[in-house]
Amino acid sequence: MATPFLAFLFLLILIASAAASSAEGATKCNASDREALLSFRSALSESHLGIFSSWSGDECCSKWYGVSCDPSSGRVAGISLRGESQDPILSAAGLSGALMYGRISSDLCRLDRLTTLVLADWKHISGPIPSCLPSSLPLLRILDLVGNRLSGPIPDDIGTLSRLAVLNLADNQISGTIPPSISSLSALMHLDLSSNRISGPIPTDFGNLAMLSRVLLARNRISGGIPSSAGRMLRLADLDLSENRISGAIPTSLGSSSVLSSVYLGSNKLTGEIPSSMIESRGLNILNLSRNAIGGEIPDAFGGWSYYTALDLSHNQLTGSVPATLASAAYVGHLDLSNNQLRGSIPAGTPFNRLDAASFDGNDGLCGGPLPAC
Ligand SMILES: *[C@@H]1O[C@H](CO)[C@@H](O)[C@H](O)[C@H]1NC(C)=O
Ligand SMILES: *[C@@H]1O[C@H](CO)[C@@H](O)[C@H](O)[C@H]1NC(C)=O
Numbered sequence: 001m002a003t004p005f006l007a008f009l010f011l012l013i014l015i016a017s018a019a020a021s022s023a024e025g026a027t028k029c030n031a032s033d034r035e036a037l038l039s040f041r042s043a044l045s046e047s048h049l050g051i052f053s054s055w056s057g058d059e060c061c062s063k064w065y066g067v068s069c070d071p072s073s074g075r076v077a078g079i080s081l082r083g084e085s086q087d088p089i090l091s092a093a094g095l096s097g098a099l100m101y102g103r104i105s106s107d108l109c110r111l112d113r114l115t116t117l118v119l120a121d122w123k124h125i126s127g128p129i130p131s132c133l134p135s136s137l138p139l140l141r142i143l144d145l146v147g148n149r150l151s152g153p154i155p156d157d158i159g160t161l162s163r164l165a166v167l168n169l170a171d172n173q174i175s176g177t178i179p180p181s182i183s184s185l186s187a188l189m190h191l192d193l194s195s196n197r198i199s200g201p202i203p204t205d206f207g208n209l210a211m212l213s214r215v216l217l218a219r220n221r222i223s224g225g226i227p228s229s230a231g232r233m234l235r236l237a238d239l240d241l242s243e244n245r246i247s248g249a250i251p252t253s254l255g256s257s258s259v260l261s262s263v264y265l266g267s268n269k270l271t272g273e274i275p276s277s278m279i280e281s282r283g284l285n286i287l288n289l290s291r292n293a294i295g296g297e298i299p300d301a302f303g304g305w306s307y308y309t310a311l312d313l314s315h316n317q318l319t320g321s322v323p324a325t326l327a328s329a330a331y332v333g334h335l336d337l338s339n340n341q342l343r344g345s346i347p348a349g350t351p352f353n354r355l356d357a358a359s360f361d362g363n364d365g366l367c368g369g370p371l372p373a374c
Contacts, residue, residue: 027069029060032110033076037067039107040079044125046100051081070113077139078116083123084147103127104150109136116140120168121147128152129169134160144168146192151175154193159184170194170216177201178222183208192216194240199223202246207232218242218264225249226265231256240264242288247271250294255281262286266312270294274313276301284308290336291315298337302326310334314362322346322366338362345374 041055054065060076061069068078083098100122108117109132117140119125125148133140134157141163150172158167159181167185170192177200178193189211199221207229214237222244230236231253239254242264249272250265260281266288273296274289282305290312297320298313306329314336321344322337332351336359343365346352357370367374 027061027071027074029058029069030074030076033069033074033113034058034060036107036110037064037076037079040105040111043105043107044100044102046098046122048098068116073113075113076111077113078118079111079114080116080118081122082118082120084121098122099124101125104130104145106130106132109133112136112138114140115163116142118142118144119148120144123147124149126151129155129174131155134158137161138163140164141187142166145172147171149173153177154179154182154198156181158182161185163187165211166190168192169196172196174198178203178217180205182206185209186211188212189235190214193220195219197221201225202227205229209233211235213259214238216240217244220244222246226251226254228253230254233257235259237261241268243267245269249273250275250278250289252277254278255284257281258283260284264288265292266290268292272296274299274318279306286310288312289316293317295319297321298323298342300325302329304328304330307331308333308335312336313340314338316340318342320344322352322360327352335359342366346371 037060041052046052051065054063057063060067061074066079066081067076069075070077083100101124103126109130114137129150134155140161143164144166146168153176154174156179158179164185165187167188174196178198180203183203183205188209191212194216201224202222204227206227212233213235218240225248226246228251231251234257236257237259238261246268247270250270252275255275255277261283262285270292271294274294276299279299279301285307286309288310294316298318300323302323302325311332318340322342324347327347327349335351335355338358338360339362342363345368346360346366355370360366360371
């Protein structure tokens with residue numbers, strides 16, 4: 001499609017959305033907030049969609065694309081700019097794949113009533129996360145900077161953002177360690193730092209994050225152990241620590257969240273044994289411990305509650321036999337026990353009669369269908 005046509009379409013959408021918001025009664029934009037927005041904008045450039053072309057005039061609360069205000073004070077409360085196709089307005093118009101260049105100006109820190117900052121999937125926004133951000137934006141609840149080229153560390157005092165519920169910095173080039181102060185983000189529900197260059201340990205007090213439901217730290221350089229305090233996160237549903245350098249044993253306490261649904265610990269340096277609490281955990285659908293150095297026997301602790309879309313224990317040092325109770329599981333979709341040191345005959349019945357040899361390959365002592373007879 002030709003760019004002028006896209007620009008025209010985009011203009012139509014802008015006019016339509018501006019009309020919709022002025023119908024609700026336009027809020028006057030605070031003049032100092034407006035100045036801060038203009039400085040923020042001047043450090044960024046986006047030419048494909050021209051989203052910043054709406055950022056002119058006095059009505060920053062009603063007419064500026066992606067800006068929202070507190071209706072009573074006229075103070076800027078949200079900046080929400082998404083590239084790619086996740087913005088429903090843009091994707092409906094088939095406008096996606098836009099890029100934004102530049103940096104996040106520290107003038108952003110003058111917007112001290114900001115509750116939402118989304119600057120997501122623009123691929124090329126670079127430079128650091130302004131270090132003034134935690135101390136200047138005390139009301140921030142959503143910080144979503146996914147999918148850019150941000151570098152430098154997570155600000156040390158990130159823990160001062162006492163209302164922060166969503167912290168998504170995934171798919172950037174963030175380095176340094178996870179600041180220990182992160183453990184004081186008592187409202188945090190969703191943490192995604194996946195695919196960055198973060199090193200060092202997971203802070204010991206991480207389990208203080210009692211509201212945390214999703215912890216996604218995959219594809220970094222995180223080392224050290226999984227803190228045993230993780231067992232205190234009773235709302236933990238999804239844990240992804242894959243492709244790091246995490247060592248030590250899986251804490252027995254990890255199975256304590258009653259809503260635990262997926263655990264990805266693959267491609268790390270874990271040792272020790274699989275805690276039976278993990279196998280006994282109701283609701284766990286995905287358990288991936290592949291490519292570690294986990295030993296001992298697979299706990300023979302499955303039951304009618306066990307329902308796995310994927311159970312991947314491959315490439316470890318597991319010994320003993322294939323647990324007989326696995327046959328009592330309600331469902332096992334994908335099972336991979338390959339490349340371990342398992343012995344004996346594979347039990348009969350479901351799910352074993354549905355699986356092929358690939359699920360069991362690379363265990364010298366295993367036999368029986370689907371492998372050759374014992
Ligand atoms: C705009 O916000 C500033 C704080 O940055 C405040 O001091 C000022 O009184 C506000 N102006 C109006 C008109 O509310
Ligand atoms: C389990 O994790 C490993 C390593 O992270 C990955 O290669 C594998 O595809 C995963 N297994 C499943 C079933 O997703």
